[in-house]
Amino acid sequence: MDAGDITVIRQAAGMQALSRGWHSEGLAVGLVPTMGALHKGHLDLVVEARRQCDRVVVSIFVNPTQFGPSEDFSRYPRDLEGDLAKLADIGVDAVFFPNPGEMYPSGFQTRVELTRLPAHLCGLTRLNHFAGVAQVVLKLFNICKPDVAVFGQKDFQQVRVIEQMVADLNLDIRIVRHPIVREPDGLAMSSRNVYLTREQREAATVINRTLVDSEAWIREGEHQPAAIVKRAGQQIREAGGEVEYFNVCDPVTLDDLNRIGAESTQVLLVTAVRFGATRLIDNRLVDCVWAPQPM
Amino acid sequence: MDAGDITVIRQAAGMQALSRGWHSEGLAVGLVPTMGALHKGHLDLVVEARRQCDRVVVSIFVNPTQFGPSEDFSRYPRDLEGDLAKLADIGVDAVFFPNPGEMYPSGFQTRVELTRLPAHLCGLTRLNHFAGVAQVVLKLFNICKPDVAVFGQKDFQQVRVIEQMVADLNLDIRIVRHPIVREPDGLAMSSRNVYLTREQREAATVINRTLVDSEAWIREGEHQPAAIVKRAGQQIREAGGEVEYFNVCDPVTLDDLNRIGAESTQVLLVTAVRFGATRLIDNRLVDCVWAPQPM
Numbered sequence: 001m002d003a004g005d006i007t008v009i010r011q012a013a014g015m016q017a018l019s020r021g022w023h024s025e026g027l028a029v030g031l032v033p034t035m036g037a038l039h040k041g042h043l044d045l046v047v048e049a050r051r052q053c054d055r056v057v058v059s060i061f062v063n064p065t066q067f068g069p070s071e072d073f074s075r076y077p078r079d080l081e082g083d084l085a086k087l088a089d090i091g092v093d094a095v096f097f098p099n100p101g102e103m104y105p106s107g108f109q110t111r112v113e114l115t116r117l118p119a120h121l122c123g124l125t126r127l128n129h130f131a132g133v134a135q136v137v138l139k140l141f142n143i144c145k146p147d148v149a150v151f152g153q154k155d156f157q158q159v160r161v162i163e164q165m166v167a168d169l170n171l172d173i174r175i176v177r178h179p180i181v182r183e184p185d186g187l188a189m190s191s192r193n194v195y196l197t198r199e200q201r202e203a204a205t206v207i208n209r210t211l212v213d214s215e216a217w218i219r220e221g222e223h224q225p226a227a228i229v230k231r232a233g234q235q236i237r238e239a240g241g242e243v244e245y246f247n248v249c250d251p252v253t254l255d256d257l258n259r260i261g262a263e264s265t266q267v268l269l270v271t272a273v274r275f276g277a278t279r280l281i282d283n284r285l286v287d288c289v290w291a292p293q294p295m
Numbered sequence: 296m297d298a299g300d301i302t303v304i305r306q307a308a309g310m311q312a313l314s315r316g317w318h319s320e321g322l323a324v325g326l327v328p329t330m331g332a333l334h335k336g337h338l339d340l341v342v343e344a345r346r347q348c349d350r351v352v353v354s355i356f357v358n359p360t361q362f363g364p365s366e367d368f369s370r371y372p373r374d375l376e377g378d379l380a381k382l383a384d385i386g387v388d389a390v391f392f393p394n395p396g397e398m399y400p401s402g403f404q405t406r407v408e409l410t411r412l413p414a415h416l417c418g419l420t421r422l423n424h425f426a427g428v429a430q431v432v433l434k435l436f437n438i439c440k441p442d443v444a445v446f447g448q449k450d451f452q453q454v455r456v457i458e459q460m461v462a463d464l465n466l467d468i469r470i471v472r473h474p475i476v477r478e479p480d481g482l483a484m485s486s487r488n489v490y491l492t493r494e495q496r497e498a499a500t501v502i503n504r505t506l507v508d509s510e511a512w513i514r515e516g517e518h519q520p521a522a523i524v525k526r527a528g529q530q531i532r533e534a535g536g537e538v539e540y541f542n543v544c545d546p547v548t549l550d551d552l553n554r555i556g557a558e559s560t561q562v563l564l565v566t567a568v569r570f571g572a573t574r575l576i577d578n579r580l581v582d583c584v585w586a587p588q589p590m
Contacts, residue, residue, distance in 0.1 A: 012465050020467070026319070107548075109411045110429070110463035115404040134405070142465040168405035170307050170437040172315070253402075 006084055007094045012103075012143045015096045019057070019145040027054035031146035033137060036060040037077035038086050041181035041189035045150040046090050048178050057144045058087055059096040061103065066132030077191055096144055103139060112138050114161055114168075120254040121157050121245060122272060122281065130161045137162055141173055150176045154188050156270055156283045157254060180282070182208065188282045200275035206239035207273050210246075211284035214269050218286060223260040228269070236273055244272035244279065251285060261288040301379055302389045307398075307438045310391045314352070314440040322349035326441035328432060331355040332372035333381050336476035336484035340445040341385050343473050352439045353382055354391040356398065361427030372486055391439055398434060407433050409456055409463075415549040416452050416540060417567060417576065425456045432457055436468055445471045449483050451565055451578045452549060475577070477503065483577045495570035501534035502568050505541075506579035509564050513581060518555040523564070531568055539567040539574065546580060556583040 030053030067073035225248035325348030362368035520543035
């Protein structure tokens with residue numbers, strides 16, 4: 001099979017008709033929404049969708065509404081030919097690849113916005129980012145009509161926003177969270193890793209190392225989030241990273257925790273770190289199965 | 296057939312499963328969203344859905360998110376038993392009748408908002424009303440999964456908001472506008488007409504009479520919106536109505552027109568009038584098939 005075997009669809013109506021046809025045959029449809037520049041992290045999502053569904057659609061759309069004016073929309077990596085080759089190797093049934101005018105035609109004016117989840121973490125510096133994400137993902141859901149949609153857990157806040165939107169709007173779609181896929185040295189895979197210099201690339205391994213260490217500190221008995229945040233921040237800064245945030249929070253509401261193990265059975269360690277102009281995110285979900293300590 | 300023959304469904308998941316089953320049989324599903332207190336205007340929408348679809352769902356939900364704090368949410372007329380009897384006479388396949396907790400459970404936080412259409416007409420005084428309408432209608436669409444949804448044209452701005460949302464979010468649903476249904480004396484049917492005293496009820500006929508007269512003034516050659524608005528306002532006020540607005544606008548954007556016949560082939564005459572505490576709306580779509588006059 002080669003890239004020529006993938007149907008690339010550029011019109012929403014055509015994609016809808018294709019998916020409608022599959023549903024009428026009783027086939028289950030899986031969707032993996034992406035912005036292209038596909039790496040192994042994305043491809044694992046596609047394999048997961050392939051495993052769970054009869055038909056798999058990958059959408060490739062660098063969505064302008066989720067980038068801020070000073071962000072990297074125009075220089076975000078784009079490589080349709082390479083992406084199609086990678087997807088052909090796995091076998092997907094369609095790639096939905098619209099242009100911005102197809103997604104946001106003249107007269108477009110509908111915003112989709114969550115009121116609480118975006119008021120945390122990345123949402124504090126990336127204003128309107130999650131409104132853009134919710135808007136485009138809702139459109140992609142309505143266009144591709146999946147039964148199942150697979151998202152990577154690296155963008156944890158994004159997954160929570162989408163899960164909450166799906167629940168709130170009664171979308172008849174099952175959201176599958178896929179574990180973070182990492183490079184051999186632990187760095188979470190990201191299309192933005194290509195921005196890193198060789199030196200930054202090496203230094204960036206501190207992010208995952210610090211998340212792993214933080215879990216160890218918790219298991220050794222450190223139940224004060226402030227102490228974890230301080231120690232983790234120091235470790236990342238010493239390696240040359242600029243910490244935008246490092247939080248210990250509830251994995252459902254994303255609210256900061258006052259004490260680890262007291263409020264939730266799972267704790268989310270989540271961070272955004274800059275190396276030069278490149279902003280990387282990562283996280284680690286920690287099970288708190290021990291009994292809460294006396295306050 | 297009697298009221299006992301209608302399936303009343305209170306859970307979103309149950310409604311979704313029912314509609315999913317119909318779709319898997321290849322049946323077309325029609326939805327008529329209502330707030331109950333059904334009158335002949337609603338019933339005509341149901342008959343239209345019946346005519347176009349294999350299965351018909353009527354939703355009855357007085358949606359709290361589309362009422363302002365000083366509006367009539369708590370006293371809005373409610374009559375489930377009467378509504379079911381009326382629907383049984385027509386024959387509907389299901390009534391979706393959720394409670395507010397089913398629609399807006401704890402943690403709910405997704406807003407759906409249009410940026411331009413609500414900045415006109417009713418949206419200027421009913422802040423957040425159309426965000427509430429868009430939100431609940433989107434949820435009802437996802438729950439009831441209609442192929443066709445029928446709305447009355449009396450709430451013209453509401454229909455436009457829904458049409459625009461359907462287009463913007465790529466919903467695979469055909470919106471049917473149904474003509475305004477009127478009492479024998481011309482008053483547009485409304486669940487709120489029951490609020491009127493006998494005197495107000497009689498005076499309220501001025502609304503439709505003025506819309507009809509306005510069309511006549513246009514046909515007689517009056518192409519200045521300001522002149523129509525002035526004359527119409529005087530006529531309504533003389534009959535005891537308090538004019539909230541009377542506009543001559545583009546029926547797609549709802550922008551005010553500068554000159555009738557110059558910008559659009561259709562003109563919307565649209566008004567909101569109070570009699571005492573009761574606020575009534577009405578409108579009339581006028582075809583401008585004549586050649587535009589020299590400016």
